[in-house]
Amino acid sequence: xxxxxxxxxxxxxxxGQNVTLSCEQNLNHDAMYWYRQxxxxxxxxxxYSQIVNDFQKGDxxxxxxxxxxxxxxFPLTVTSAQKNPTAFYLCASRRxxxxxxxxxxxxxxxxxxx
Amino acid sequence: GxxxxxxxxxxxxxxxxxxxxxxxxxxTLSNIQWxxxxxxxxxxxxxxxxxxxxxxxxxRLTFQFGEAKKNSSLHITATQTTDVGTYFCVYFNxxxxxxxxxxxxxxxxxKP
Numbered sequence: 001x002x003x004x005x006x007x008x009x010x011x012x013x014x015x016g017q018n019v020t021l022s023c024e025q026n027l028n029h030d031a032m033y034w035y036r037q038x039x040x041x042x043x044x045x046x047x048y049s050q051i052v053n054d055f056q057k058g059d060x061x062x063x064x065x066x067x068x069x070x071x072x073x074f075p076l077t078v079t080s081a082q083k084n085p086t087a088f089y090l091c092a093s094r095r096x097x098x099x100x101x102x103x104x105x106x107x108x109x110x111x112x113x114x
Numbered sequence: 115g116x117x118x119x120x121x122x123x124x125x126x127x128x129x130x131x132x133x134x135x136x137x138x139x140x141x142t143l144s145n146i147q148w149x150x151x152x153x154x155x156x157x158x159x160x161x162x163x164x165x166x167x168x169x170x171x172x173x174r175l176t177f178q179f180g181e182a183k184k185n186s187s188l189h190i191t192a193t194q195t196t197d198v199g200t201y202f203c204v205y206f207n208x209x210x211x212x213x214x215x216x217x218x219x220x221x222x223x224x225k226p
Contacts, residue, residue: 042216102159
C-alpha cells in the first residue's frame with residue numbers, strides 16, 4: 001500500500017542535541033510538507049518542498065532544517081536552536097497535481113525534550 | 115497571512131445528538147478542506163469545497179460552503195462514539211506553495 005512513513009514514532013532529545021525525523025513516501029508525490037502540532041492546537045507549517053533539491057520556509061522555520069535529495073524522502077532536523085521542540089511532528093504530501101484532492105499525512109513523531 | 119477561525123473549540127454531546135462546527139474567514143477563500151484527527155492520530159482528509167453555496171454529504175456528515183465563500187460548516191447528524199476527534203477546517207492556498215492553513219479545530223467528545 002502507498003503511504004507516508006514517519007519514524008521514529010516517539011523520540012526523546014536531550015537539551016542541546018540535534019535530532020532528525022524521517023519522512024518517506026512511496027506515493028510518487030512531488031510536494032512534501034512538515035507541520036508541528038502542539039497539544040490542543042492546529043497545525044503550523046515548518047518547511048515545504050515542491051520539487052527535489054528545493055524547499056521553502058514555512059511560518060515557524062527557525063530552529064529547523066530540511067533536505068530534499070530524493071523525491072521519496074524529506075527529513076526534518078530539529079536543531080539545538082529550537083528552544084521549545086517538544087511537540088507532535090507531522091509530515092504530509094500532496095495528493096494530486098493541484099493539491100485540491102487533499103493531503104496525505106504520516107502517523108507523526110512525538111518529540112520530547114528531557 | 116490567510117487565517118481561518120473555528121468555533122466552538124470544544125463540544126460535548128450525548129450519543130445520538132447532532133453536532134455542528136463553524137469556520138470563518140475575514141476574506142474570500144477559493145476553497146475549504148475538512149480533516150478529522152482521532153485522538154493520538156493524524157489528520158485524515160474528508161472533503162474539499164470550492165463552489166459558492168456548495169453542499170456535500172458523506173453519510174451522516176454534511177459540509178457547506180457559504181455563498182460569500184467566507185465561511186463553512188460541518189454538521190454531523192446523530193453522533194456516534196466513532197465520531198470522536200478533532201475536526202479541522204483548512205484553507206488550501208494555491209498561490210503560496212500549495213500550503214494548508216489550519217483552523218484551530220473543534221474537539222468533539224461523545225458520551226455513550
